Amino acid sequence: MPKAKKTADNWNYEASVDQVETIIAELETGDLPLAEIFQQFEKAVTELKKCDNFLQEKQQQAQLLIETLSPAESE
Template sequence: MIKRKNPANSDALTGWNYEDKVAEIEQIITRIETGELELEEVFAQFTTAVENLRQCENFLQQRQQQVDLLIETLNDE
């Protein structure tokens, strides 16, 4: 049996995964909230979280465009 990657959950070319990025963002938020990081590290982690959020937003926008196109195609038929 061949396992296929779900294109809605990962990018086969880069190994990027939406769920992994969300989990990473949640970990960063937890670490910032607990106060376990030095101030410089808080800024570095915050920057990473913002970049991850942008990637997730772009991913969701692309998938929404794909869904809209599929719906349009179905409606045309």
């Protein structure tokens, strides 16, 4: 399994989700010009990729912790 890409130290998952939600709300208004829609969509996709990478990394860390806490199986 490929290693998840590291995010910037100052990046915050919750702030990123808030940003995506704000972008979605703006897109749903229908008031943005077409070029702005594509720019905002691109920002949202970029943030969602960062969120996905973060969650994959944390899932791998949790799995590793679970494996180290589980007793070794008898063979």
